[in-house]
Amino acid sequence: MAIKLYGAALSPFVRKTRVFLAEKDIPFESVHVDPFNAPEDYSNINPLRRIPAMEHDGRLLADSAVICAYLERAFPETPALYPMDAADYAHALWLEKYADYELAPLTTFTVFRNRVIMKLMGKPSDEERIARALTEKLPPHFAYLESQIKGREWLAGEQFSIADIAVASQFANFAHGGEHLDPQQYPSLAAHVDKVLSRPSFSALLERENSFVAKLRGG
Ligand SMILES: N[C@@H](CCC(=O)N[C@@H](CS)C(=O)NCC(=O)O)C(=O)O
Structure with missing residues (x-):
């Protein structure tokens, strides 16, 4: 299933995940969420109501560091963005x-x-x-x-x-x-x-x- 990345431009944490996905050449769909005006049910996606959050294969993830760590493991065939040593x-x-x-x-x-x-x-x-x-x-x-x-x-x-x-x-x-x-x-x-x-x-x-x-x- 395609990746959905929830967030907005200008957030450094959303940019971090978008760059990470681009460097790995992983396609994704951007879903705009303004953190100061997020819909009620955004709490189901991120209980902290912050951006970014991500959906992949029915799994919901929040926090840019968690999302990037997940992507590194979930897409091992893409360029590594964490050192091996x-x-x-x-x-x-x-x-x-x-x-x-x-x-x-x-x-x-x-x-x-x-x-x-x-x-x-x-x-x-x-x-x-x-x-x-x-x-x-x-x-x-x-x-x-x-x-x-x-x-x-x-x-x-x-x-x-x-x-x-x-x-x-x-x-x-x-x-x-x-x-x-x-x-x-x-x-x-x-x-x-x-x-x-x-x-x-x-x-x-x-x-x-x-x-x-x-x-x-x-x-
Ligand atoms: N540690 C989080 C920080 C996320 C974060 O603070 N995002 C800000 C936007 S730059 C946000 O959603 N702020 C809204 C709020 O805290 O209510 C991450 O890396 O994803």
Whole structure:
């Protein structure tokens, strides 16, 4: 049975799963769900009412990390997006978690939410909160990630993986919020994020997202 992926453009977690599916060349149907206005019965699909959620072969799954882990096992004939080596595998999971739970509250739920979602809702952006994130909270995370990618081609192991997807997806929201990594301060990380976001799997999604966000932020 075809895969149904529930979610909306601009969510870093939905983008992560869409990129993951595209990299594996797995066909899927996108079902639009606005998490702030989801139908009542969406609770049957995800009891937390968050996006993304997925349906495959009568099974319902929620959470981008769970969905990607499932897809890796369910489609073993597609390119592997988790390293084989145990230590590299653990490191990929660590960096995915780091992106989802340490970067996301700042890059997405602070910068992006205030500059884009608040604007969509006709509400003011909390620029003080953004300034604190940019000057105090984000620099240690950027320095750590710079140390993880410096001198390497990929964040975990020797191949493109879930770690690269999860980290870059948060930086896409940071950019939608009008912020970018300083290439002088974080040269390896900035180059890596640009490289990952330029892959066809990301750029196909970002082309449409960028024009929507540019219109919204410009108008
Ligand atoms: N850990 C979850 C996070 C999902 C998440 O927070 N999605 C946001 C959209 S970016 C959402 O649905 N928010 C609505 C809510 O929390 O009520 C994942 O990786 O899927």
